[in-house]
Amino acid sequence: xxxxxxxxxxxxxxxxxxxxxxxxxxxxxxxxxxxxxxxxxxxxxxxxxxxxxxxxxxxxxxxxxxxxxxxxxxxxxxxxxxxxxxxxxxxxxxxxxxxxxxxxxxxxxxxxxxxxxxxxxxxxxxxxxxxxxxxxxxxxxxxxxxxxxxxxxxxxxxxxxxxxxxxxxxxxxxxxxxxxxxxxxxxxxxxxxxxxxxxxxxxxxxxxxxxxxxxxxxxxxxxxxxxxxxxxxxxxxxxxxxxxxxxxxxxxxxxxxxxxxxxxxxxxxxxxxxxxxxxxxxxxxxxxxxxxxxxxxxxxxxxxxxxxxxxxxxxxxxxxxxxxxxxxxxxxxxxxxxxxxxxxxxxxxxxxxxxxxxxxxxxxxxxxxxx
Amino acid sequence: xxxxxxxxxxxxxxxxxxxxxxxxxxxxxxxxxxxxxxxxxxxxxxxxxxxxxxxxxxxxxxxxxxxxxxxxxxxxxxxxxxxxxxxxxxxxxxxxxxxxxx
Numbered sequence: 001x002x003x004x005x006x007x008x009x010x011x012x013x014x015x016x017x018x019x020x021x022x023x024x025x026x027x028x029x030x031x032x033x034x035x036x037x038x039x040x041x042x043x044x045x046x047x048x049x050x051x052x053x054x055x056x057x058x059x060x061x062x063x064x065x066x067x068x069x070x071x072x073x074x075x076x077x078x079x080x081x082x083x084x085x086x087x088x089x090x091x092x093x094x095x096x097x098x099x100x101x102x103x104x105x106x107x108x109x110x111x112x113x114x115x116x117x118x119x120x121x122x123x124x125x126x127x128x129x130x131x132x133x134x135x136x137x138x139x140x141x142x143x144x145x146x147x148x149x150x151x152x153x154x155x156x157x158x159x160x161x162x163x164x165x166x167x168x169x170x171x172x173x174x175x176x177x178x179x180x181x182x183x184x185x186x187x188x189x190x191x192x193x194x195x196x197x198x199x200x201x202x203x204x205x206x207x208x209x210x211x212x213x214x215x216x217x218x219x220x221x222x223x224x225x226x227x228x229x230x231x232x233x234x235x236x237x238x239x240x241x242x243x244x245x246x247x248x249x250x251x252x253x254x255x256x257x258x259x260x261x262x263x264x265x266x267x268x269x270x271x272x273x274x275x276x277x278x279x280x281x282x283x284x285x286x287x288x289x290x291x292x293x294x295x296x297x298x299x300x301x302x303x304x305x306x307x308x309x310x311x312x313x314x315x316x317x318x319x320x321x322x323x324x325x326x327x328x329x330x331x332x333x334x335x336x337x338x339x340x341x342x343x344x345x346x347x348x349x350x351x352x353x354x355x356x357x358x359x360x361x362x363x364x365x366x367x368x369x370x371x
Numbered sequence: 372x373x374x375x376x377x378x379x380x381x382x383x384x385x386x387x388x389x390x391x392x393x394x395x396x397x398x399x400x401x402x403x404x405x406x407x408x409x410x411x412x413x414x415x416x417x418x419x420x421x422x423x424x425x426x427x428x429x430x431x432x433x434x435x436x437x438x439x440x441x442x443x444x445x446x447x448x449x450x451x452x453x454x455x456x457x458x459x460x461x462x463x464x465x466x467x468x469x470x471x472x473x
Contacts, residue, residue, distance in 0.1 A: 035382050059434045059468040060382060060422040076386070076418040080426050102427065 009038035012360035047115035077134035084141035109164035121161035140190035155179035180215035196244030222269035232262035250299020261323035270298040308352030321364035336362025376463035
């Protein structure tokens, strides 16, 4: 019988939650890496027992951990992230040039086919790749040396590369997103990159439709339709049907189109999920009601999903990497909150169960569907 | 060769899987300096690379402090000789995370 393994990164360690395919009863292990911030952990699609975790601390810096047994045991691997050549400058908050400085890894994306190959998205924004299981890292510096890079500027959370999407039909195609530079795509395996922000409109920019400078919060893709991308921007929910070349707004009837997470149903490429957040200055749900919104039409028409979610006095946030979906026949949807709750819907969002309620603030959620 | 006692903060003990207490010992050739001590620490425990010094600049991380004999050596040259009490093993060199935040 199939089972699922939920990988939760939190402010004070990593937790692993497991359940059978019913997704009703859960076992929790952890905290792993007690006291450290775990920005993200994710399993290899090619070998589910191979997990990678980004472990970081304001005091003790960046570490990366690897497990070869599904999270039972872990070992540190290389955390030597060195920018290629002279790093150069990007714009600082005050508009002055500021040198690129490595701070942490926000996201680890294992290859779809090779367990020893993994990508790391860094702050200050850069993409690194390892082909030896994390024993060494090489920057794909064509991104950071893109002609637009000197004008990139950090968002409030830092200038982080937080989203990495690998195209299952084209190993040369990678889509990434940076706050607050925008989305970029490579069609040659990461050697060269181009901004893909046409159609985005950001009122905080002097030119709201500028080529770069957009605060993209997250991008999601269904593996069956890799040219279709869904984006939760700072404000606005967007979609593209040409791998990011052009974007159109699909916020439709959402009560607020600010938010961080976005994800797509595993089996229904037009079924999309977001968690609307009140505003950029009020990072909590509208009216204290935690609601996931689902569109079955690829956007524009959204319905609130509330059964099992708190509908009063709820003032948590759901951060950009804290939603995931499983691949069971009845697609499960998962998300974690800054209040330490993890919710699971075993029926594509119709009803929700709390599978953990007192963890540290949740930074990321990934789900593995195990045979 | 001197046997130097080094105290580590709890998160680094856990990270390096050191279970023998909060203090370790390092064998270091004279002259014993902070640089040599940190080199020896990272050689003995490679998982601590990047935790005390930045891996790219080799500079002390901003919120790491070095205390010895009730003195803060954090802003001293890493090539200065360490105090005799440290070299003789009478006192430990203390590596700790600075108090930062509320």
